[in-house]
Amino acid sequence: MAILDIQARDNSSFARAGRLRTAHGDVRTPAFVPLATKATVKGLLPNEVAALGYDMVLGNTFHLLLNPGPELIKSFGGLHRFMGWEAPIITDSGGFQVFSMGHGTIAEEIKGRARHGKGKDREGAILAIREEGVRFRSYVDGRVRLLAPEDSMAIQAALGSDIALVFDECTPFHVDRDYTARSTERTHRWLDRCLTWHSEYGPEGQLVYGIVQGGVYEDLRRASAQFIADSGCEGVAIGGSLGAEKAQMYEVVGFAVEELRGAHEQRPRHLLGIGEVDDLIRGVELGIDTFDCAMPTRLGRHGTALVPDPGTRWRVDLTKGRWREVSDPLLDGCPCPACTQGFSRGYLSYLVRSGELTGMRLLTLHNLTFMAGLMADLREAVIDGRLPEVASALRAGATPSWR
Ligand SMILES: [Zn+2]
Numbered sequence: 001m002a003i004l005d006i007q008a009r010d011n012s013s014f015a016r017a018g019r020l021r022t023a024h025g026d027v028r029t030p031a032f033v034p035l036a037t038k039a040t041v042k043g044l045l046p047n048e049v050a051a052l053g054y055d056m057v058l059g060n061t062f063h064l065l066l067n068p069g070p071e072l073i074k075s076f077g078g079l080h081r082f083m084g085w086e087a088p089i090i091t092d093s094g095g096f097q098v099f100s101m102g103h104g105t106i107a108e109e110i111k112g113r114a115r116h117g118k119g120k121d122r123e124g125a126i127l128a129i130r131e132e133g134v135r136f137r138s139y140v141d142g143r144v145r146l147l148a149p150e151d152s153m154a155i156q157a158a159l160g161s162d163i164a165l166v167f168d169e170c171t172p173f174h175v176d177r178d179y180t181a182r183s184t185e186r187t188h189r190w191l192d193r194c195l196t197w198h199s200e201y202g203p204e205g206q207l208v209y210g211i212v213q214g215g216v217y218e219d220l221r222r223a224s225a226q227f228i229a230d231s232g233c234e235g236v237a238i239g240g241s242l243g244a245e246k247a248q249m250y251e252v253v254g255f256a257v258e259e260l261r262g263a264h265e266q267r268p269r270h271l272l273g274i275g276e277v278d279d280l281i282r283g284v285e286l287g288i289d290t291f292d293c294a295m296p297t298r299l300g301r302h303g304t305a306l307v308p309d310p311g312t313r314w315r316v317d318l319t320k321g322r323w324r325e326v327s328d329p330l331l332d333g334c335p336c337p338a339c340t341q342g343f344s345r346g347y348l349s350y351l352v353r354s355g356e357l358t359g360m361r362l363l364t365l366h367n368l369t370f371m372a373g374l375m376a377d378l379r380e381a382v383i384d385g386r387l388p389e390v391a392s393a394l395r396a397g398a399t400p401s402w403r
Helices: 046-051 061-066 070-075 079-083 095-102 106-110 149-159 177-201 218-230 246-259 277-286 295-301 345-353 357-384 387-396
Strands: 004-009 016-022 025-029 031-033 057-059 089-091 125-129 134-137 144-147 163-165 207-212 235-238 269-271 290-292 304-306 315-317
Touching (some): 004 357, 016 357, 025 031, 031 357, 061 070, 061 095, 061 149, 079 089, 095 134, 149 163, 149 177, 177 207, 207 218, 218 235, 218 246, 235 246, 277 357, 295 304, 295 357, 345 357, 357 387
Parallel strands (some): 031 290, 057 089, 089 163, 207 235, 235 269, 269 290
Antiparallel strands (some): 004 016, 016 025, 134 144, 304 315
């Protein structure tokens, strides 16, 4: 049976809807995947995450390597058992975090945000990038550690995730074409090492996704997508720098996805670290099946709620004093606890400005409810043959329907 069972396609774009089959059940696609970075979706219980409509979460190999360590998690029966989530889990390779140390604030840069001085050394220090792997200093205990492609796969094997990502160098935006080309070639050699390790020691049923790199360069992206698709990976993730602005990002993702059509159509496609509302809509149109991003949960913890308003990039910042006396709910029609239990924007604003855990929880629940509604609408629209209307309404600020 195909890993991705494509059930419907949109005629006007490359969007598809289906079911991604994993060892712990199906993921309805297209889907957003919330982050359970350190073995928890911060502030929520597993049954709450499932009740919001999510089929899969993403755990973070780098953070779980440093604390509590893969051996401990394995001794509890793997990550599913350890965190009480018996549904699909995807783990990243650790590459993104480890390279974030070496390339400066790559995460900020990739997402187009300004560099903040505060906390930029928090994640420790990268010491050397070599063919064998990456040597870095742990932010937990200061120890020097090596993360090689085989280590990343071994950690993900111990975690027992349903989908493992291969170890790649996440090339940042500021490096030149020559560096990007050499780095992408090394990523391809690392992919071969990951697959060799996995074919011998990988857990039964664990799917492996290769990662397309190549920066913003069309020929490098296309060649990388071809290499990954031909490598025998079950799925393909698109990572690295996608450009300085949205138009370029869509173009770069488009180059990669074009190479994955035809013979490689059945391979599931994941877009790494992208989760803005308009980017998700465009990503679905380009034929992406799954997305992950820290944005909705991170914004929620910092007092920002998602609302259907493209003029504010779909955001309301409740830390601002202007909400103090506003008695309106966050979003009419939203089925989340913050909106259905009658909490006012004024109260939510007070909670987040006071640093109350309840405020972080309510906004996390609201933001993930919003994202789940958005993705469900896009998915249903592909199935019903209405994607053009639905996508344009959502882009213009329609509220998800939560059917
Ligand atoms: Zn809500």
